[in-house]
Amino acid sequence: MLELSILGLPTAFFAGIASFLSPCVLPLVPGYLSYIAGGSVAPTVSSAEARIARWRILGLSACFVLGFSLVFLVLGASITAIGRLFLSYRYELNIVAGVIIVISGLLIMGVVRAPLWTQRYYRFESKASGGNPWSAGVLGIAFGFGWTPCIGPVLGGILALGATAQTLDQGMLLLGVYALGLGIPFLLSAYFMTPFVRRLGALRRTGRYLRIVTGVIMVLMGIAVASGQMVRFAIWLLRTFPVLGNIG
Template sequence: MLDAQLVLDAAFLPALLIAVLAGILSFLSPCVLPIVPPYLAFMGGVSVSDMQGGTSKARGKVVLAAVFFVLGLSTVFLLMGISASALGRALGPYQDWLTKAAAVIIMIFGAHFIGIFRIGFMDREARFNTGDTGGSALGAYVLGLAFAFGWTPCLGPILGAILSVAASGNDIGRGVGLLAAYAIGLGIPFLLVAAFFPSLQGVMRWMKRHMGRIEKISGLLLWTVGLMMLTGQFTDFSYWLLDTFPGLAAIG
């Protein structure tokens, strides 16, 4: 029989990939995607027209601001990962129950996105007033912190799912890894838009037109992950990964 630690290691890889995808889906959510261009322009101290023009000076300012913005939101998400993992470690004796509870929560979040029912407070976001902090790296970092905190209710279904997975384990390092992967998935699109905004405007308009479909895909992903956790299929998938890719046994 395969060592339980190897199964856990293999299970961590698909969890990381899911966390990255969850971050991307969060970027595409209705409360994030529409505000990306004006947010980036404000943080860079330029106008949206300057971004559309694609001048090297405007692009440099916006990319620098985007980097510090992503660092700010990543700081908050990493702290969340530490907290969720610490909670999971404290509740170690109840790990099986915690995993099942996390699975049910994830499935509820998935149903919210699919549209089976709506969770009211998750359709709202609290926006913090950080003052006139545009045009500076420090200001962009502060806005990143505010974004991570202020948009948490809106990002709640997806972010909550990743936090639930982090809490269902008892390893702080892996919990931090999951939230880092989520931050990467959410942050890289910000950087891409900052660097290539003129070329991506058509893609962003297409995404806005298909926002409902994107939400349903997000919900289906969450519901499937929750079901796999609840039925133990995540572990079965881990065995399959180890049998198919033996090199994964070296991870961890």
């Protein structure tokens, strides 16, 4: 669990943030928030009513985040279960997972061009009207499935790492932290909607830098996984940065 805590969990969290800031997610966040809220997300009413409205939107957005988090938790459990079926081929599994993680990192950085199918999403229309927890949760589940091709390079690397986890709990924890990294910015953008819209351009630029950093980390982690040096790498990080021992 040591190498998963020190390496996997922070990487999964920042990978989730990078997914939120990706070109195929970030520009569509205001539209999603508007649907979740059942209309305008920038009420022009008194400050007290606006504050109540913001908390209401935040609550509905939390239902949305829970929806796609459930999808990622199921994916994490499933990929870990599949990985455990090949315990007798753990060496080969680590090599394959490491290669996938390295390729994912290169895709995130833009060093390797992603296939066209990873730049699209599948949109699921909900028949329920927005503005209630049920529709927000259903939309979150649809988001989890529909945006999987779009965030595929990031999610694929995290899933590959999850396949090497020793237990289902570890795999679900890894994907849960990824969902947390994706969900927290969404909740912040829901509560601070007006400043969020004004700073979309700056967030796009920040997203580019974050994707590069995340990509480099994933490439290094992929090499460590493929070479079987994850534990040694984790111990080196722990000695170099003792604060990492508080993670997990």
